[in-house]
Amino acid sequence: MTATTAKEQSIASSIQLRAVTKAFGSVQVLKNIDLDVASGKVVVLIGASGSGKSTVLRIMSGLETADSGEVVVGDVPMHDPKRAPEIRGHVGMVFQQFNLFPHLNALGNVTLALRKSLKMSKAEAREVGLRCLERVGMQDRCANYPSQLSGGQQQRVAIARALAVNPRIMFFDEATSALDPELVGEVTSVMRSLAADGMTMVVVTHEMGFAHRTADRVVFMDDGVIAEQGSPEQVLKDPQHPRTQQFLARVLEA
């Protein structure tokens, strides 16, 4: 890879949110969110349920549009409704409920976008798909349907599916929350290896161990605002905001 393309990539995979607001009906879900994610960094979003974490991810991935403010993901200005669709296929999203396509087997899930939106040949898509499944340790199960896989395996296939289109940024929305405790590790270790490879990641999670070991920055959201952010050491070990302290006390107790 030459220096220029590396530089282009480093510009193209950062995220900036400026004064972002979002309401559902009369409920103000996001109030003035400012957030920067430099390329190659891992930002972990924590906060109580309903504080707006998913909404932030959904706005960054183009599933929702902000009511006001600026959202730039990679080089796509998401606040411009005409240009927002450009982001599709360039970011990956991993959902709490996996959202695998039940009528396709693991390989079919991973190759669908390769064949339909990237127009790869069947053989080419298969090759890329198998490589992605291998990366998450699921190549042996490529012919299994989602209903035949454990939760952890399904989530790893979902990660492979997101990786297949070669995204520059990955979003994880409570990717391990629906899993049995003993299956969490297999998914977080895949996530850690992605981070080690330099993927830009925004991760909503309640796994404080993951946050502590992997995050470059931890952002605590409370009721639609960012109450506190900083290094994992700062936020998790020495929180300043009373709401952060309360939240961490509750999570660590559980």
Next chain:
Amino acid sequence: MNLELIWDNLPQLLKAFLVTLELSAVSIAGSTAIGLVVGALRTSRVPVVSQLARAYVEIFRGSPLPITLLFVYFGAALYLGYSVELFVASAVGLSIYHGAYVAEIFRSGIEAVPTGQREAAQTLGLSPMQTFRYVVLPQTRRIVFPPLIGQYISLIKDTSIAFVIGMVELMKAGQAIVDRTAEPVPVYLTIAALYFVICYPLSLWVRRNERKIVPA
């Protein structure tokens, strides 16, 4: 359209409509009783019992209502004499037939109650009957009611099929007027309106309360 014709025959139609309502009410009660028993037997752990209940359900769900009605009608006539009331034969036929569908509704409701509930009740010392009556049945309510009302709507419309054994309810009374006056349009419209006022509100209720199909 001949409004006068409707006006002249309205009392007759309304009287027949009343018969339809009575037949519906009696058959709803009958089919619910049968459905409750067969549905419960269907979930029995004794294979012979549950298989017999299954056969009952599948025989009626796989054959048309007129056959059941004809069986009941001629059977009653043979063994009880021709004095047997058409109303009774119709109500029995409708109850037996729709009972099979009602049984399936109760069965799926019963099976949706986690077995842990039954085990908990057993450890508390409830008898199987008590467990069914006080623990299982109440929990099926939310699952069972919408399809049950849907089945009642079908039953109400199906009372018209008693036509085939000559039962004079709304449909048959209306057809008699059509045969006499050769004016089908106003008569059918009136009949349709009468069925509609009963069934449509029930349909609306079902739609508001039914569980959406969830992917398997």
Next chain:
Amino acid sequence: MLYQWRSVLEYLPDFLRAMGLTLWITLLAFALALVCGLGAALARNSKNAVLRLGAGAYVEIVRNTPVLLQIFVVFFALPSFGLRMDAVTAGTVAIGVNVGGYLCEVFRAGISSVARAQREAAQVLGLSSRQAFISVIAPQALRNVYPATVNNLIQVLLGTSLLTAIAVPELTGVATVINARTLLFVQVFAIALVLYLVLSNALSFASGLLGRVLFKPPLEQVRPGLWPVRRARTITTTAEVAA
């Protein structure tokens, strides 16, 4: 006893011919029902208010009045408007239009049952909405509506027995005629019952086989019948109920 069965079984060719007509009407009416149901489902989701209202009225009227009445309307009332059909055609049309109203609702529910999450997953992957519909939504919707559609096929079959009321020589009609001739109602209606069970079970069974090859992963048990089945897995935990 035996000679009674023998004298009724002499009519077996008549029964079988009637059974053939029943099956033929069933298939024609079901094809019509599919067309009506699909058309009405599209119309009910269309942007044109007139189409939406018309389809809505069709569905509500057809579902909230008796089929027998609808059969009579087509056979006895439509001629007043210059639309004259023979009994078989009238019956086929009435039943097809009737079941179309039910299928319309099945199809609509099928499309909306494919969770929003599935559309979103497809969208993030970069599929266009057309591609998402074809590759993600339609296959799942088809799978979801398949069992209910098969149930409606059986409803068509059972509905054809009402055509005896307009003197169509289908299975029920022929059975009543033979009954009047022999006065052996047990034997006559038992044979009719068995033949109906043969038809409905054959249709269910064939639909089940089709469901297994049509869908991936194979659709288990579409509509139960009288044939023995493995006991369906029952739901045992609250978590599974919620899921």
